[in-house]
Amino acid sequence: MSETPVQLLSTDALLASVVSREKRMRVELFEQMQEIAELERRGAGPELGYKDVAYVLQHAIRCDRNTARQMVANSALLSSTITPTGSELAPELPLTAEAAAEGALSIAHVAEIAKAMKHLPAEVENLVVDVARENEPLAVRDFGKGLAYGLYQDDPEPAAPKQERLVNQHYRRWRKDGMLEIRALLDAVTGAKYEALIDPLAKPRPASTSADPNTAEPGADPRPRSEREGDALAELVDLMLRADQLPAHGGEPVTLTVTVNYDDLADQTGQALLDNGERIPADQIRQLACNAGVIPLVLGGASQPMDIGRKTRTFPAGIRRILVARDRGCAFPGCTRPPRHCDAHHIQHWANNGDTSVDNAVLLCRHHHTLIHQSEWEVKLVHGIPTFYPPPWLDPERKPRRNLIHAAA
Structure with a gap:
């Protein structure tokens, strides 16, 4: 050698x-x-x-x-x-x-x-x-x-073997940590449809949309594939809840009922009770209430139901259409999510007497909607344009940022 x-x-x-x-x-x-x-x-x-x-x-x-x-x-x-x-x-x-x-x-x-x-x-x-x-x-x-x-090529076509009928199956169980574990078996056609829905939603987020201080490479999407696909499934659930062709359940369209003390909701403390018996932190309810079908359940001092109001949609279709025309998608800086993947978010939350109006709303995708609720990012309307202010750890001067992608489209 x-x-x-x-x-x-x-x-x-x-x-x-x-x-x-x-x-x-x-x-x-x-x-x-x-x-x-x-x-x-x-x-x-x-x-x-x-x-x-x-x-x-x-x-x-x-x-x-x-x-x-x-x-x-x-x-x-x-x-x-x-x-x-x-x-x-x-x-x-x-x-x-x-x-x-x-x-x-x-x-x-x-x-x-x-x-x-x-x-x-x-x-x-x-x-x-x-x-x-x-x-x-x-x-x-x-x-x-x-x-x-x-x-x-000249041989006769082989006879297709007789197969057992394949049925779609779905399994679910609540774990002790409050997570819902699901498994499914889908036929080939349904499986292909499912992948076609999940894949585009599970793409790594563009570098400019990340705001995680723990990211090894600034701006990179740190989520592994399993987490990205889990978030995509959650986003798919949100998309379906916004659809107008869901089947009725118990005589009315599909609704998630949440019971929470009003003071806990306003202060973002305590827990809320879902209609399946599971409990979640009250601060998550503020995000859920931004764009969900809400049934107010007023609790008395002894946690006794005193009154039940009728279901109303926080942001009616007319306001949402105006937001779509104004924001053209998720308004967070650098995000490319289209309007159909977005929730309408109260800039001043309705639990804090915020109005349900165009002047108090902004379109946000699921990821950035969660970010706004759970971080120090702030959003305001400046001359009618959604403007975002980063947390001090990201920018000590908190210089305002806007999404220029949709505006250029």
Whole structure:
């Protein structure tokens, strides 16, 4: 092996070294496959206290479960077998094993060849391997599909196997920490619709919309995918609650009833009771009440219901249309959420005698609506334009900011 530092090699020599090193690594990988196959033949999983060899590999070389299972599967295809009588049986894919032993194939190539050969006769393995020697793994996949179509295009269409009827299922349970845990099984069409709804709502937020002081990189969306999709589901629920075609429940449109002491609501202290028996902090009710169907339940001094008013929508359709025309979406600086993803927020909360009017309202998406309620951000109307003032930790001077994205649209 050359001792010349890589910085002193010519480009051609450097590339040749990369190719040579990759070939050696592939040869060693093939040898590793032989060892894994022998572990599998010996039943090393139970012998070592694990369910199978894939679990052994997962812990021994610290790889994920799917990678370990793929390694075991590929090793079986590439290794010969010794019978009890001492005879050697060729590998299931002998030509693939031969090419892998030469260092001509990567593990990804082997996987694609194995997939293709499931639908092809053994006589054409040489054709698939030849393609793999000269092309990337995806080309092997496409070639295998095309070869199978050419070989079997005159065959009658296979009869579709009779499948059991698949039904959509939904499970839910309240946890001790107050979170609702949900699971669902959806058919393919419904699942695709669900993904189409969730995916655009779960996109990472643009850098300019973040206001988290704990973010490692200023402006970056720190949420993992699971949290982003959870927030997207919550936003989807809000979108549905604003729809005008929801089915009736108990004789009236879907309504969330909340019981809370008025003083607790005004002071943002204490707890509120949901109609399913769960309790939430009173400060969250202030946000919920901004744009929800509200049934006032007046409590007496002994927490006895004294009077129930009729349901009213805090912001009627007429006011919302004006807000849409004015704000054109979430008014928070840098946010691109459209109007249909936004709530109407009381600038001065109605619990503090704020009016339900255009001059006391602003459109905010779910994320920024929560931010305004739970942080030191402030919003005011300046000459009829929503203007935001950041908390001191973000900007000691608290310079006013506006959303210029919708205005430029």
